[in-house]
Amino acid sequence: MGHSAGGHLALLAAQQLSTLSLQHSQTVLKRTIGLAAITDIKAYAMGKNSCQTATKQFMNSTPTQNAEAYIKATPEARLSKTPITLLQGDADSIVPAAHAVLAGAQKKLIKNGGHFDWLHPRSISFDALLEVISEHDE
Structure with a gap:
Protein backbone atom coordinates (compact mmCIF):
# COMPACT_ATOMS: atom_id res chain seq x y z
CA MET A 1 0.00 0.00 0.00
CA ASP A 40 -0.62 7.59 -15.47
CA ILE A 41 2.71 9.35 -15.05
CA LYS A 42 2.54 10.98 -18.50
CA ALA A 43 -0.88 12.53 -17.83
CA TYR A 44 0.27 13.56 -14.35
CA ALA A 45 3.32 15.34 -15.79
CA MET A 46 1.04 17.40 -18.03
CA GLY A 47 -0.88 18.80 -15.03
CA LYS A 48 -0.47 22.28 -13.62
CA ASN A 49 -0.23 21.92 -9.82
CA SER A 50 3.20 22.01 -8.14
CA CYS A 51 3.40 18.24 -7.66
CA GLN A 52 2.45 17.58 -11.27
CA THR A 53 4.96 20.05 -12.65
CA ALA A 54 7.71 18.45 -10.50
CA THR A 55 7.17 15.17 -12.35
CA LYS A 56 9.27 16.30 -15.31
CA GLN A 57 12.15 17.03 -12.95
CA PHE A 58 11.71 13.68 -11.19
CA MET A 59 11.65 11.87 -14.54
CA ASN A 60 14.53 14.03 -15.82
CA SER A 61 12.60 14.67 -19.03
CA THR A 62 9.23 15.51 -20.48
CA PRO A 63 6.95 12.80 -21.87
CA THR A 64 7.86 13.98 -25.37
CA GLN A 65 11.61 13.87 -24.72
CA ASN A 66 11.61 10.36 -23.26
CA ALA A 67 8.35 8.56 -24.03
CA GLU A 68 9.85 5.14 -23.23
CA ALA A 69 10.74 6.15 -19.67
CA TYR A 70 7.19 7.36 -19.08
CA ILE A 71 5.77 4.11 -20.46
CA LYS A 72 8.01 2.07 -18.14
CA ALA A 73 7.00 4.25 -15.18
CA THR A 74 3.27 3.73 -15.76
CA PRO A 75 1.79 0.79 -13.85
CA GLU A 76 -0.23 -1.88 -15.65
Missing part, protein backbone atom coordinates in the same frame (compact mmCIF):
# COMPACT_ATOMS: atom_id res chain seq x y z
CA GLY A 2 1.14 3.50 -0.72
CA HIS A 3 -0.20 7.04 -0.85
CA SER A 4 0.16 9.45 -3.79
CA ALA A 5 3.63 9.00 -5.32
CA GLY A 6 4.06 6.15 -2.82
CA GLY A 7 0.93 4.58 -4.28
CA HIS A 8 2.49 4.86 -7.71
CA LEU A 9 5.60 3.09 -6.41
CA ALA A 10 3.51 0.40 -4.67
CA LEU A 11 1.78 -0.37 -7.97
CA LEU A 12 5.12 -0.58 -9.78
CA ALA A 13 6.60 -2.75 -7.01
CA ALA A 14 3.68 -5.20 -7.19
CA GLN A 15 4.14 -5.35 -10.94
CA GLN A 16 7.88 -5.97 -10.56
CA LEU A 17 7.40 -8.61 -7.85
CA SER A 18 5.00 -10.44 -10.13
CA THR A 19 7.83 -10.99 -12.60
CA LEU A 20 10.15 -12.42 -9.94
CA SER A 21 10.05 -15.91 -8.56
CA LEU A 22 8.64 -15.80 -5.04
CA GLN A 23 8.88 -19.59 -4.58
CA HIS A 24 11.66 -19.30 -2.00
CA SER A 25 10.17 -16.31 -0.25
CA GLN A 26 7.99 -16.24 2.86
CA THR A 27 6.26 -13.17 1.44
CA VAL A 28 2.65 -13.54 0.44
CA LEU A 29 1.08 -10.54 -1.27
CA LYS A 30 -2.69 -10.54 -1.01
CA ARG A 31 -3.53 -7.17 -2.52
CA THR A 32 -1.98 -3.88 -3.62
CA ILE A 33 -3.76 -0.73 -2.48
CA GLY A 34 -3.16 2.66 -4.06
CA LEU A 35 -4.34 5.65 -2.02
CA ALA A 36 -4.66 8.60 -4.39
CA ALA A 37 -2.05 6.77 -6.46
CA ILE A 38 -0.61 8.24 -9.65
CA THR A 39 -1.58 5.70 -12.31
CA ALA A 77 -2.62 -3.96 -13.54
CA ARG A 78 -2.49 -6.84 -16.02
CA LEU A 79 1.22 -7.31 -15.19
CA SER A 80 0.52 -7.74 -11.48
CA LYS A 81 -0.35 -11.14 -10.04
CA THR A 82 -1.99 -9.54 -7.01
CA PRO A 83 -5.38 -7.83 -7.11
CA ILE A 84 -5.24 -4.03 -7.10
CA THR A 85 -7.60 -1.64 -5.36
CA LEU A 86 -7.45 2.08 -6.01
CA LEU A 87 -8.95 4.41 -3.41
CA GLN A 88 -9.43 7.99 -4.54
CA GLY A 89 -11.23 11.08 -3.29
CA ASP A 90 -13.24 13.05 -5.82
CA ALA A 91 -12.12 16.34 -4.21
CA ASP A 92 -8.39 15.58 -4.45
CA SER A 93 -6.60 18.61 -5.91
CA ILE A 94 -3.15 16.96 -5.97
CA VAL A 95 -3.90 13.66 -7.72
CA PRO A 96 -7.06 14.10 -9.80
CA ALA A 97 -9.80 11.46 -9.64
CA ALA A 98 -8.97 10.47 -13.24
CA HIS A 99 -6.07 8.50 -11.73
CA ALA A 100 -8.49 6.07 -10.08
CA VAL A 101 -8.66 4.28 -13.42
CA LEU A 102 -6.40 1.35 -14.18
CA ALA A 103 -7.66 -1.44 -16.40
CA GLY A 104 -8.11 -4.56 -14.29
CA ALA A 105 -8.09 -2.75 -10.93
CA GLN A 106 -10.98 -2.26 -8.55
CA LYS A 107 -11.69 1.33 -7.59
CA LYS A 108 -13.50 3.08 -4.81
CA LEU A 109 -14.20 6.79 -5.23
CA ILE A 110 -14.90 8.70 -2.01
CA LYS A 111 -17.29 11.61 -2.29
CA ASN A 112 -15.71 14.86 -1.02
CA GLY A 113 -12.49 12.96 -0.24
CA GLY A 114 -9.34 15.06 -0.30
CA HIS A 115 -5.74 14.05 -0.89
CA PHE A 116 -4.69 13.74 2.76
CA ASP A 117 -7.96 12.37 4.15
CA TRP A 118 -6.53 8.83 4.01
CA LEU A 119 -4.29 9.79 6.92
CA HIS A 120 -7.01 11.20 9.19
CA PRO A 121 -8.65 8.55 11.41
CA ARG A 122 -11.92 10.52 11.65
CA SER A 123 -12.46 10.90 7.90
CA ILE A 124 -14.76 8.96 5.59
CA SER A 125 -11.73 8.14 3.44
CA PHE A 126 -9.93 6.53 6.38
CA ASP A 127 -13.04 4.47 7.15
CA ALA A 128 -13.15 3.32 3.51
CA LEU A 129 -9.48 2.29 3.74
CA LEU A 130 -10.15 0.25 6.89
CA GLU A 131 -13.10 -1.39 5.17
CA VAL A 132 -10.97 -2.45 2.18
CA ILE A 133 -8.23 -3.76 4.46
CA SER A 134 -10.69 -5.74 6.59
CA GLU A 135 -12.32 -7.26 3.48
CA HIS A 136 -9.01 -8.90 2.63
CA ASP A 137 -7.66 -9.59 6.12
CA GLU A 138 -7.55 -13.32 6.72
